[in-house]
């Protein structure tokens with residue numbers, strides 16, 4: 324059994340065949356799919372979608388790249404939605420939140436201080452409700468860590484993690500698992516592959532980030548990633564570590580259930 328800890332199954336890329344994509348993942352042994360929100364407009368969408376998908380779970384949050392068009396009042400809307408979701412077994416985390424300081428060419432991303440304000444406010448919410456967070460990390464590791472240290476132990480998943488060995492150790496030391504996905508399948512992704520092989524296995528979880536970050540074996544024109552690619556990602560991680568895919572599946576599933584404590588209830592709800 325595998326758990327896709329990060330999948331944007333609500334994305335428009337899946338509009339034509341969302342249920343088939345979910346059924347295919349289930350047939351491949353993917354028993355849990357965590358669907359993060361990115362902005363107020365999709366809070367209800369991910370909640371309803373998680374209930375329609377076998378093993379579906381969801382997170383609520385405002386993504387750093389959506390902060391520019393978010394209103395301050397969206398944080399109040401998030402709080403209300405989180406409070407309402409606390410009784411829902413499929414609700415597992417605050418996310419996707421974080422900081423994105425990757426600016427290709429010209430400065431096009433949301434201003435840094437506004438990103439930091441939304442991130443800090445959502446960390447405070449996670450702390451208040453005792454929820455883990457799903458972190459978007461891009462060229463922002465040290466600032467993410469600075470805020471995390473201020474908020475006490477929150478924990479969760481550093482999704483699509485890349486960074487130095489020291490930064491990886493800092494995240495795992497704060498109770499975060501590192502999300503390993505499609506990027507790890509590229510031979511040139513040396514740093515990510517080193518995290519995959521050298522990080523203690525207890526700190527790793529699997530993810531696809533579908534429809535994004537297609538693994539190396541998806542070639543044009545079929546580059547759309549899907550949660551059913553997760554077994555291939557597990558096999559790649561197993562090969563990098565010299566382990567069996569079964570052992571990787573067992574360990575990463577246990578890790579996902581540890582860093583997302585509410586996920587066990589979501590998976591149990593899927594049995595009903």
Ligand SMILES: [Zn+2]
Nearest residue numbers: 329359419532
């Ligand atoms: Zn994402």
